[in-house]
Amino acid sequence: MGQVVVYRRPGCMFCEQVEEILTENGISFDSVEVKERHEQEAISRRHGALAFPLVLLDETYIGGFTHIVQLHSEGRLRAVLLGEKPKESSKDSNMGLGSLSGYAALGRLLNQRKSGD
Numbered sequence: 001m002g003q004v005v006v007y008r009r010p011g012c013m014f015c016e017q018v019e020e021i022l023t024e025n026g027i028s029f030d031s032v033e034v035k036e037r038h039e040q041e042a043i044s045r046r047h048g049a050l051a052f053p054l055v056l057l058d059e060t061y062i063g064g065f066t067h068i069v070q071l072h073s074e075g076r077l078r079a080v081l082l083g084e085k086p087k088e089s090s091k092d093s094n095m096g097l098g099s100l101s102g103y104a105a106l107g108r109l110l111n112q113r114k115s116g117d
Contacts, residue, residue, distance in 0.1 A: 003030065004029035004030070004081055005030045005059075006019055006031050006055055007032050007034055008032065008034065008053045009033070010033060010035055014051075014064070015065075018064075018069075021069070021072050022055075022081075025078055027077070027081050027082060047061035049064055050064075055068055
């Protein structure tokens with residue numbers, strides 16, 4: 001299992017919700033609170049993110065709140081972060097689990113669409 005890190009801002013309710021989802025799924029993580037605005041901007045820019053939280057696996061950006069909630073709702077969160085085989089359901093049994101780099105690329109694409117790039 002790789003190292004999961006959540007970068008969060010003080011008072012961020014989305015950050016708290018992501019950490020709750022990770023905890024509920026038995027995923028251990030390090031929480032890093034980034035207080036200074038210039039540090040927040042630098043971390044966001046480095047990973048191509050637009051907002052906090054930022055969830056990283058072995059220093060690879062997985063996504064933020066929307067991405068983590070989506071992976072959780074699809075039953076793929078543990079598969080992506082822990083390398084477990086995803087649970088198949090009748091609704092998505094034909095969908096394969098993408099690679100870690102695929103999820104990272106999807107996160108970057110979604111962020112570009114949000115920003116209008």
